Amino acid sequence: MSNDISTEENQTEIDRRRARGEFVRGVSGFRHAIGTPEFPAEPGRYHLFVALNCPWCHRVTLARSILGLGDSISMDVAFPNRTGDDDPVGPNLWEFTPDRVASLTGAPLPECTVDTGTGAGLRLAKEIYQREGSDEQSLPILYDKITGRIVNNESAEIVRQLDAHAGTLGGSDDRPTIFPKNQKVQEVIAALNERIFVTINNGAYKAGFSSDQAIYEQAFTAYFETLTYLDDLLSDGRSFLTGDTFTEADLRLFPTLFRHDPVYYLRMKLNGARILDYVYLWRWLCRVYAFNSVASAGSMTHCRQGYFGRSWNGVVPLGPNFPMRYPDAYQHPELAV
Structure with a gap:
């Protein structure tokens, strides 16, 4: 767990704080990095699972767009509402169901996709984590399509990694540097x-x-x-x-x-x-x-x-x-x- 309070919330006495009514954000468990021998920076290798209503996912989609990585980092989009009590697996789960109808529009949302990243056609983000023995279920997920592993699910770190390796990953030549070296x-x-x-x-x-x-x-x-x-x-x-x-x-x-x-x-x-x-x-x-x-x-x-x-x-x-x-x-x- 990082000590960077600009990335994650202090988890001290989390049960007591939640019991008295405080919202306390949990900590992301996958903290690997692109650019290591385990996860080399290569165009076309990585995939994002996101939900466009989620502000933490929005950080990541912003970095992908601004850095010109849209063609080299593929992406799947979950439906903006999670599963309900009637879902056979359970409620409150992100799902990749492009045919689900939005109450706002009365129609499916064209940005939503099936899972194209894992090659297994999984319906739930939870299932991506279960393949690695984890009970997490959050988005975003940065995923390695070659090894079939989750690289990272902390948005702040994903943004920093995409910026640091944008050139090798296939970013545009005129991209800005989001985190300058100065x-x-x-x-x-x-x-x-x-x-x-x-x-x-x-x-x-x-x-x-x-x-x-x-x-x-x-x-x-x-x-x-x-x-x-x-x-x-x-x-x-x-x-x-x-x-x-x-x-x-x-x-x-x-x-x-x-x-x-x-x-x-x-x-x-x-x-x-x-x-x-x-x-x-x-x-x-x-x-x-x-x-x-x-x-x-x-x-x-x-x-x-x-x-x-x-x-x-x-x-x-x-x-x-x-x-x-x-x-x-x-x-x-x-x-x-």
Whole structure:
């Protein structure tokens, strides 16, 4: 287990904390690395299993798109709602079922796929783990098609590995470097990553899924304090969080803010403000949305279906519609004034 609190949550007294109503994120168990003798960096060798509603998966799909790895790293997409109580294997499992109908659209979602990575046509992500004797069931999964093994299932590490080996893996020639070699920039990224993970990425879940009022209020306050901090940071005219260059800090912030106005504001009880109410953060969000295939790396339909489709009645809200529909609004930085 890593001690990096920008990657995973402290597991101290996890049973007691969960018992009193705190949402505590678990730890990913597969932590191998591309670029080792066991898992050499080769184009066409690796595969991703993801769900487009999941913000941790969104990190990975962003890296794949931004680095130009779409042709060399194949990918399967799970349905955004997990299995129900009527599933023969059990509830709350990610499944690769492209014919499943979404309540939001009344039709299957075209991005969803069967399992093409393992060669076994597995239906459930859980079955991929079971082949390695693990009881985990989370996404994303970085998978080695040659050895038939899971390489890694921690999104932060997958992003870092794809960036470090993008050239050898078959990335585009004009790709950015997400984690620059400059040590001072790395230190700035590390500080941002820590605050963003604790208060924004994981903080949204702590607010939305904790059942204790005091824990919710603490997470709510920290979330909006960080939004204000980031808005102030961007107010000096910089294009991205560390300056003029898109980095890993921007990539890790984007999935949560992409979801905030249309989903988290209501679903995670984070109704203190919209991102649209923060002038500089909104413009940053629009800028990132327009950057290097970012828009194609996610799906608002999957997000809305995934979060609201698993609520108590499964009904997906149709809004917000003002000032315009999302994600179309992200093409309009001028909306924030």
